[in-house]
Amino acid sequence: MKSKLNNSLIIAAAGSGKTTELIKQIIQKVNKLPNDKYLAVITYTNTATNEILERLQKKVSIQPNIFVGTIHSFLIKFLIKPYGKVLGLVPNELIITDYDIKVNKSSKNPFIEKNMIVNRLSEKGVLTYDYIVTLSKKILENDEAKKRFCNRIRYLFVDEFQDSTNTQFEIFDTLRKGKNSEVILVGDPEQRIMNFRNKPRKRKDSSGAKKVPLHPIDSLQNKKTYSISKLNCNYRSSETIVNFINHFHSSIQQEWSNKEITSKNPVMFIQSTKLKSIINDFNNLCINSNYCKTVPKTRFFLAYENKVYKNYRKVDFNHKSKENLPLFTSIFEYLSAFYNIKKDQLLFALGLEEIELRKKCLLLLFEINYNIDFDFEDFVSFVETTFNRKREETGEEVKFNIKDRTKRLVEELSNSMSDNYEDMAKELKEYQDSFLTIHKSKGLQADAVLVVAKNEKELLMWLEDDKENRLLDQQDNCRLGYVAFSRPKEFLCIACLTPVGKETVEKLNTFNVNLFLQLEEQEQLSLKNMN
Numbered sequence: 001m002k003s004k005l006n007n008s009l010i011i012a013a014a015g016s017g018k019t020t021e022l023i024k025q026i027i028q029k030v031n032k033l034p035n036d037k038y039l040a041v042i043t044y045t046n047t048a049t050n051e052i053l054e055r056l057q058k059k060v061s062i063q064p065n066i067f068v069g070t071i072h073s074f075l076i077k078f079l080i081k082p083y084g085k086v087l088g089l090v091p092n093e094l095i096i097t098d099y100d101i102k103v104n105k106s107s108k109n110p111f112i113e114k115n116m117i118v119n120r121l122s123e124k125g126v127l128t129y130d131y132i133v134t135l136s137k138k139i140l141e142n143d144e145a146k147k148r149f150c151n152r153i154r155y156l157f158v159d160e161f162q163d164s165t166n167t168q169f170e171i172f173d174t175l176r177k178g179k180n181s182e183v184i185l186v187g188d189p190e191q192r193i194m195n196f197r198n199k200p201r202k203r204k205d206s207s208g209a210k211k212v213p214l215h216p217i218d219s220l221q222n223k224k225t226y227s228i229s230k231l232n233c234n235y236r237s238s239e240t241i242v243n244f245i246n247h248f249h250s251s252i253q254q255e256w257s258n259k260e261i262t263s264k265n266p267v268m269f270i271q272s273t274k275l276k277s278i279i280n281d282f283n284n285l286c287i288n289s290n291y292c293k294t295v296p297k298t299r300f301f302l303a304y305e306n307k308v309y310k311n312y313r314k315v316d317f318n319h320k321s322k323e324n325l326p327l328f329t330s331i332f333e334y335l336s337a338f339y340n341i342k343k344d345q346l347l348f349a350l351g352l353e354e355i356e357l358r359k360k361c362l363l364l365l366f367e368i369n370y371n372i373d374f375d376f377e378d379f380v381s382f383v384e385t386t387f388n389r390k391r392e393e394t395g396e397e398v399k400f401n402i403k404d405r406t407k408r409l410v411e412e413l414s415n416s417m418s419d420n421y422e423d424m425a426k427e428l429k430e431y432q433d434s435f436l437t438i439h440k441s442k443g444l445q446a447d448a449v450l451v452v453a454k455n456e457k458e459l460l461m462w463l464e465d466d467k468e469n470r471l472l473d474q475q476d477n478c479r480l481g482y483v484a485f486s487r488p489k490e491f492l493c494i495a496c497l498t499p500v501g502k503e504t505v506e507k508l509n510t511f512n513v514n515l516f517l518q519l520e521e522q523e524q525l526s527l528k529n530m531n
């Protein structure tokens with residue numbers, strides 16, 4: 001007899017051990033899975049896919065009817081390959097590309113122009129990632145294809161559901177509506193920070209006014225179609241940090257659950273406004289047991305934009321072994337193409353010691369991977385100045401006409417980097433300090449974290465504690481604050497690069513944040529007050 005289907009949305013806030021819960025639920029379902037049906041798990045990255053597969057393998061045997069993969073591989077396997085050709089929507093041979101088509105901003109209607117290019121490519125069998133989703137939706141308009149799709153999958157798990165687009169959700173929801181499958185969505189509404197990539201389109205409401213619709217992870221919480229459950233534990237952070245982040249979460253109040261983290265370090269606001277002093281203060285606080293009970297081993301320096309820490313992103317390389325890490329091989333290859341020099345001649349041609357070259361490669365890596373506002377024009381001069389290519393003998397600058405090739409080369413490099421994400425995470429772990437954008441810090445954790453706002457407005461968005469205002473935030477600003485504040489295990493410091501007003505200080509006080517002003521500045525201030 002078929003067991004009752006329970007479609008559910010699991011709200012899993014930061015540090016709640018989401019993957020552990022996901023694995024537990026998958027195993028329960030594997031035990032009930034009929035041989036002729038599939039259990040599918042949609043993950044957000046290849047790294048997440050591998051982690052889930054590895055952890056599952058330890059507990060159950062992975063049968064061919066278990067699928068774990070990204071949304072695009074899921075759609076290709078279950079919709080495009082079986083029905084795309086039959087329905088005459090794609091030719092026989094398919095090429096899948098993650099190339100993002102960009103049309104000229106000055107174009108009259110960039111949206112239509114992009115669609116035309118994407119459609120023309122698909123006729124030739126070249127499918128972009130975005131188009132895979134659109135095409136899948138089109139396939140599901142065919143009743144027979146829809147029926148077969150629904151009959152094939154018994155259980156569908158979706159990890160990081162907050163980052164799905166509305167169209168992706170409509171595809172998952174088709175399975176729920178088919179009444180033969182169970183859909184389990186897992187995510188955290190407060191960690192939805194990919195709007196810059198998945199911008200939701202405005203739709204007309206009943207009064208005819210154009211509005212951006214709520215993301216399904218928010219709207220489903222008021223409907224009965226999915227049963228809602230919440231993971232209330234926080235296994236990552238100290239009690240003070242859990243209490244602090246609870247002010248901002250719109251749907252969960254977490255409990256401090258990792259009793260091994262007994263320190264009650266206060267959350268600090270560093271009042272200096274110069275980055276150098278802020279970092280200096282943070283360094284001092286980390287080694288002052290009145291503020292931070294144990295000296296942190298790993299630390300994150302976070303900001304919205306990478307450029308905040310541009311002068312600090314140098315990492316000490318001297319203790320590294322000389323083995324060729326895959327990531328560096330990719331960068332060496334990139335440089336060799338960029339300068340048109342054979343790989344083994346790079347050191348000589350650039351006049352650098354190997355250790356120097358490696359340090360500079362790391363700078364390049366940070367620039368490509370962590371700078372989301374990255375500009376190709378600037379990038380050429382960034383590479384040229386970083387490597388400062390001069391003729392050894394004469395010191396004369398050597399110039400190449402490299403601009404045209406840059407974009408392609410950088411894309412190739414950044415693609416190979418995302419494949420190597422695990423290695424990169426390992427490399428980063430070797431360093432005690434990591435300078436990251438908030439986007440890149442998602443899913444990671446460190447003992448101590450410094451989060452720097454570029455101005456008071458940004459800080460106030462991060463500190464927004466009104467649920468309605470947070471829901472209406474289309475730019476992810478409030479949620480970026482939540483992601484950053486929820487990274488530390490033991491110690492959290494916040495700072496702002498512009499002075500903050502009395503009201504902001506009062507707001508910080510209501511959240512039990514302690515203010516820190518360096519002694520010298522305190523003295524200057526009291527002198528000023530006396531005069």
Ligand SMILES: Nc1ncnc2c1ncn2[C@@H]1O[C@H](COP(=O)(O)OP(=O)(O)OP(=O)(O)O)[C@@H](O)[C@H]1O
Pocket residue numbers: 012013014015016017018019020188191235236258442443444486
């Ligand atoms: N059931 C558990 N008991 C004890 N510790 C746990 C449990 N689950 C996870 N942890 C630990 O808690 C920390 C946070 O877990 P994890 O990174 O899986 O959280 P998450 O839900 O993915 O958080 P985020 O959404 O912020 O990335 C990790 O150090 C993990 O080892």
